Amino acid sequence: MKATQKDFLAAAPRAARQAKVFFFCGPDEAGAAAASQRIAAMLDEPGERVELSGADLRRDPVLLADEARSTSLFAGARHIVARVSGDEAHDAIANHLAAIDGGEGAPCPVLVVATSATDKSRTAKLLEKRGDALVAMFWPPDLGSVRDAVRTMGDELGLKLSGDMAERIARAAGLDVRLAQSEVTKLATYLDAQPSAPVAGDPEALDAIGARTEDDGFMPLVNAILSGRTVRLSSELHRMRELALNPVGLLLAFERRVAQLAQLNAKLGPRDDARAFVTAEARARRVFFKDERDLADQLAIWRGPKMARLVARLVELHRELLANSAAGETLLAQALAGLTRAAAR
Secondary structure: OEEEOOOHHHHHHHHHHHOOEEEEEOOOHHHHHHHHHHHHHHOOOOOEEEEEEHHHHHHOOOHHHHHHOOOOOOOOOEEEEEEEEOOOOHHHHHHHHHHHHOOOOOOOOEEEEEEOOOOOOHHHHHHOOOOOEEEEEOOOOOHHHHHHHHHHHHHHHOEEOOHHHHHHHHHHOOOOHHHHHHHHHHHHHHOOOEOOEOEEOOHHHHHHHOOOOHHHHOHHHHHHHHOOOHHHHHHHHHHHHHOOOOHHHHHHHHHHHHHHHHHHHHHHOOOOOHHHHHHHHHHOOOOOHHHHHHHHHHHHHOOHHHHHHHHHHHHHHHHHHHHOHHHHHHHHHHHHHHHHHHHHO
16 A cells, blocks of 8 residues: 555555554655554554664564564553664565565564655565555645644644644644644643534634744754854854753754755756756745745755765764753754754865
């Protein structure tokens, strides 16, 4: 089975019942991760959550098949969530599928979130034609799709959101569906909303619990770092600490901008004039006019192998932050200083 963000919600219930392996990929890592969480919530018996990394699966290609057929500590249900990069899980999934086809026990559900992978990757090709697997591809969302998703989130929690309210939440979350889900859940809890007793969301309640918008906090720092503006590094890092910007949220803002740069890189191809290209994209309204200067500067810097190294570094940094959240601010500050120097070279 295959799906994109456009038809994922419709395909998800059937996939949760039938599929044994789920492969979530595409440039929108936030959307892929949110989709994996939705599928996990739809499983009849999700049970214990077992997390594996791409490094684990690459180092031991039979680990996935073994873990999928093991029982939890208390002999209950379980599901596996693997966070990988590219085709790191290819051999492990191939072994797992061979065990399924050989009838080697009943495996638990396996959910793979693959950054830097697409539905054309080798791993996706293993799965896309199988009835017991789902390959879901996620592109960076637009405002309209996230707004609609926010309204759906609200409906599920008994929170009625107008289009304007849903759009405000979507913008505040920087079009990140995971952050939007957190905001909707907080708002529903604050208003004591329930599906059996729906409550209308209002701006005053959102002001009381809402997070800072991305534009207020994240993007000046993102642009300074990716544009190599070393003279602004110290002041921006100071502002990060003064405003207590969330390290994971800030990293997600970097990932969204880098995903946008990767798409523009692919369209630009071997041409050298990044600024003229971005200007044309802005005139065609495919790029927000306020972002034109920053995108042109960054696209001229992050090309080819340098872009690949940037993506790999952000993936590594994301894992470091998740593994050591207590030192998140320090880890992020050190990494951002390194990225600024790399951009300035």
